[in-house]
Amino acid sequence: MAFAGVNRWWQGRELYDKANYRRHCSILAANMVEPISEFMNRGYDIVVIGLDGSPSSGVRYTGRARAWGGRPHFDDGDYEVVEGMGVWMEELKRGLELRGVPWPRATGMLLDTTDWDEARDLPRCLDELDQFLADGVDATAGDHAPS
Amino acid sequence: MLHPDPRGYRVALVADAIVNEGAASFDVLAALESHRFGVIVLPPSDFSLSSIGGIVEYVIDDLTDYVRNGYRVVEVGSSELVGFGTWHDIVALDLARRGQEGFEQFDVAGMSPADFDRFLAASIPAAELS
Numbered sequence: 001m002a003f004a005g006v007n008r009w010w011q012g013r014e015l016y017d018k019a020n021y022r023r024h025c026s027i028l029a030a031n032m033v034e035p036i037s038e039f040m041n042r043g044y045d046i047v048v049i050g051l052d053g054s055p056s057s058g059v060r061y062t063g064r065a066r067a068w069g070g071r072p073h074f075d076d077g078d079y080e081v082v083e084g085m086g087v088w089m090e091e092l093k094r095g096l097e098l099r100g101v102p103w104p105r106a107t108g109m110l111l112d113t114t115d116w117d118e119a120r121d122l123p124r125c126l127d128e129l130d131q132f133l134a135d136g137v138d139a140t141a142g143d144h145a146p147s
Numbered sequence: 148m149l150h151p152d153p154r155g156y157r158v159a160l161v162a163d164a165i166v167n168e169g170a171a172s173f174d175v176l177a178a179l180e181s182h183r184f185g186v187i188v189l190p191p192s193d194f195s196l197s198s199i200g201g202i203v204e205y206v207i208d209d210l211t212d213y214v215r216n217g218y219r220v221v222e223v224g225s226s227e228l229v230g231f232g233t234w235h236d237i238v239a240l241d242l243a244r245r246g247q248e249g250f251e252q253f254d255v256a257g258m259s260p261a262d263f264d265r266f267l268a269a270s271i272p273a274a275e276l277s
Contacts, residue, residue, distance in 0.1 A: 002205050005212045028205060034198045035190035118153070 002028065009072060012065025012079060013055035016087040025088045029095025037101055045136075046104040049129070050089050053112030058086035060108050081113055107132045155183030156272040158213050160206070160250065162224040162232025163191040170225050170232065171255040178260060182267040184221075192230040203234055207241045210250070217274030221266075222250040 001008070003024050039046055050059035062084045068074060085093070093103050109125045159179050164170035166188050179186060187206060190196060210220050222238070224231035231254075239249055253266045 006216050031198045031201045034196050038194050
């Protein structure tokens with residue numbers, strides 16, 4: 001959003017995985033260190049909640065689209081949700097750890113899928129989030145494979 | 148997102164103390180949700196942060212982009228909080244630097260849920276009308 005604006009084109013992880021975008025993310029991450037550290041110093045429990053399936057903000061799952069680029073055109077199946085972190089989340093983790101801030105408990109809400117159905121999927125996402133927050137345990141990718 | 152666009156075209160910059168510390172006498176988040184507002188929260192305004200200028204700058208990048216694209220952006224804070232709870236002075240300086248007007252403001256201090264509902268319903272975003 002901060003990089004390409006509210007009307008940005010859909011992108012896969014490959015289009016975000018560039019030095020200039022990672023540099024942008026590293027600046028955002030550096031800005032996050034101080035407030036996160038202050039919360040930790042005050043005894044808060046810090047968690048990261050990302051957008052799973054996103055090429056940038058995925059925590060457990062990210063999105064690949066190897067065929068995307070140039071003139072916008074896409075076919076069903078071009079966008080693949082796979083295990084792994086999005087580019088922004090990688091840089092956030094790297095930026096925090098570089099400055100001595102441990103990576104918090106983290107999960108993502110699996111909202112960015114190709115067959116998203118709000119009535120079917122949102123309740124499951126919210127239940128998973130409730131469980132993550134209540135348990136204090138990192139959600140593992142193996143337990144939440146995308147459909 | 149790959150599913151049909153569910154956006155409400157409404158965004159609220161809300162004081163952390165309202166979201167997390169009960170600084171309002173009514174449920175601000177529930178009201179925002181019922182009126183289809185998304186929420187952005189800066190760090191608590193009583194934190195001492197050398198990086199706050201950079202944090203605000205990136206948030207204002209987003210909020211001004213929303214405004215340019217017909218979203219309604221509002222600022223919800225309290226006159227009983229440091230900096231309105233939203234780092235208002237720094238937000239205002241950053242907007243002024245860009246030649247942008249300030250956002251519509253709602254001060255929760257002394258206000259009722261009905262007052263807030265009226266404020267949130269006061270206008271329809273241009274993006275929703277197009």
